[in-house]
Amino acid sequence: MQDLLNYARSVLRANDQGSYTRPAPGQYPHQWNWDSAFIAIGLSHFDEERARQEIRSLLRGQWRSGMIPHIIYHQPSSEYFPDATFWQTENCPDASGDVCTSGITQPPVLATAVRAVYERSTGRAVARAFLEEVFPALLAYHRWLYRERDPLGEGLVAIVHPWESGLDDSPRWAGIMDAITPASRPAYRRTDAVHVPSDERPTDTDYDRFVYLIDLGRRAGWDQRKLVTESPFLVQDVLFNAVLHRANEDLRVLAAELNELADEIDGWLVQTSQAFANKLWDNEGGRYLDFDLRAGSAIPEHTIAAFIPLFAGLPDAEQARRLVAHLQDPAEYAPGTGSRYYVPTTSKASAHWNPRRYWRGPIWVVTNWLIIQGLRRYGYHDLAETVRQHTLKLVAQSGFREYYNPATGDGCGAADFSWTAALILDLLLNMGSTSWT
Ligand code: 9WN
Numbered sequence: 465m466q467d468l469l470n471y472a473r474s475v476l477r478a479n480d481q482g483s484y485t486r487p488a489p490g491q492y493p494h495q496w497n498w499d500s501a502f503i504a505i506g507l508s509h510f511d512e513e514r515a516r517q518e519i520r521s522l523l524r525g526q527w528r529s530g531m532i533p534h535i536i537y538h539q540p541s542s543e544y545f546p547d548a549t550f551w552q553t554e555n556c557p558d559a560s561g562d563v564c565t566s567g568i569t570q571p572p573v574l575a576t577a578v579r580a581v582y583e584r585s586t587g588r589a590v591a592r593a594f595l596e597e598v599f600p601a602l603l604a605y606h607r608w609l610y611r612e613r614d615p616l617g618e619g620l621v622a623i624v625h626p627w628e629s630g631l632d633d634s635p636r637w638a639g640i641m642d643a644i645t646p647a648s649r650p651a652y653r654r655t656d657a658v659h660v661p662s663d664e665r666p667t668d669t670d671y672d673r674f675v676y677l678i679d680l681g682r683r684a685g686w687d688q689r690k691l692v693t694e695s696p697f698l699v700q701d702v703l704f705n706a707v708l709h710r711a712n713e714d715l716r717v718l719a720a721e722l723n724e725l726a727d728e729i730d731g732w733l734v735q736t737s738q739a740f741a742n743k744l745w746d747n748e749g750g751r752y753l754d755f756d757l758r759a760g761s762a763i764p765e766h767t768i769a770a771f772i773p774l775f776a777g778l779p780d781a782e783q784a785r786r787l788v789a790h791l792q793d794p795a796e797y798a799p800g801t802g803s804r805y806y807v808p809t810t811s812k813a814s815a816h817w818n819p820r821r822y823w824r825g826p827i828w829v830v831t832n833w834l835i836i837q838g839l840r841r842y843g844y845h846d847l848a849e850t851v852r853q854h855t856l857k858l859v860a861q862s863g864f865r866e867y868y869n870p871a872t873g874d875g876c877g878a879a880d881f882s883w884t885a886a887l888i889l890d891l892l893l894n895m896g897s898t899s900w901t
Pocket of ligand 1: 487492496498499534627630631632656
């Protein structure tokens with residue numbers, strides 16, 4: 465255990481860029497939104513001030529509208545595509561004037577991370593001052609999500625680009641992406657396959673469509689109303705909304721700490737939980753499904769996203785039982801046919817299942833961590849412990865990689881990966897607990 469802890473800390477130190485932590489050397493030189501939130505959770509175990517710094521540097525990229533972008537470009541780098549200039553966010557009056565950013569967001573884990581950092585802090589006065597400093601930014605972010613991205617006003621936020629989901633080439637997006645014909649799109653050159661074998665990354669066909677959707681945003685001047693009206697990709701994503709709901713629970717606790725009025729947050733909590741029950745739950749299949757707002761129908765793809773509502777306390781006990789049954793089914797996610805470790809990101813029964821390619825099968829420590837927290841919350845402690853042990857075994861065997869082949873345990877993608885290290889620290893130091901302290 466001590467070796468893994470030291471190794472995890474050394475990965476975070478090596479990726480420390482001064483005020484922010486890059487996700488990995490080479491492949492990801494900038495600051496990513498949800499990566500930094502998870503990294504702050506890891507840092508909070510051994511360097512409280514650096515954890516606060518991680519969050520402050522992310523907030524430097526917050527837009528005037530409240531949006532927190534998915535990438536903050538604190539420094540130029542030719543190693544990553546798209547670079548800072550590609551987004552043309554300078555044309556958007558809402559954009560941050562302070563630092564270059566992308567034009568889209570990512571799963572809003574930040575309020576959850578702030579709560580963890582706040583509750584773990586030993587110096588209470590400093591922690592309190594930090595909370596007072598960042599709380600308005602968190603509230604502005606959530607307000608932006610519900611104001612600009614909930615076109616039906618039903619408590620479910622829509623994403624306009626697969627990168628906003630954090631699970632970029634998830635099979636959930638395949639149908640929508642395949643139907644897009646990227647007739648005209650800017651010229652670009654991928655850099656990701658320089659560092660990582662191309663069969664572990666999204667395909668060129670995926671990238672053409674990722675770029676096509678960025679170009680739509682550029683041409684709309686990142687005007688959210690236009691994007692929501694025009695984007696062929698407009699999805700109420702189960703994982704994104706579950707993470708947001710959990711972040712609202714955490715924001716609610718932080719509001720109470722500061723004696724802030726919380727009626728607005730309470731309203732979001734009620735509305736979102738009703739929408740999960742009435743719209744996203746598929747009673748026949750016993751799981752949650754994303755909703756394609758353009759097509760007006762649910763997306764019938766089975767992936768790990770269906771389990772993330774456990775992290776947010778959204779299912780009732782019976783729904784949780786049915787979700788756990790999928791998780792324990794060797795034909796879908798449990799070890800058995802075609803895999804040896806928990807938890808592949810895509811069901812093995814899916815036509816898109818691929819144990820090496822990015823979000824189409826490989827195990828990611830971040831999704832395992834979310835599932836472990838969710839299982840603990842519902843009292844499935846034995847299964848949570850099994851998933852934790854599998855996760856530790858993968859890193860002990862193959863290092864702190866971006867993702868892992870569930871059939872062999874081999875590491876895939878980038879090496880020395882920051883959120884892998886951060887969340888392994890948390891899994892080692894916060895055993896069995898559902899609270900942050
Ligand atoms: C695009 C940084 C990010 C993660 C995402 C992951 C991957 C980027 C990419 O890396 O996405 O945002 O270039 O592939 O899918 O979840 O935040 O680690």
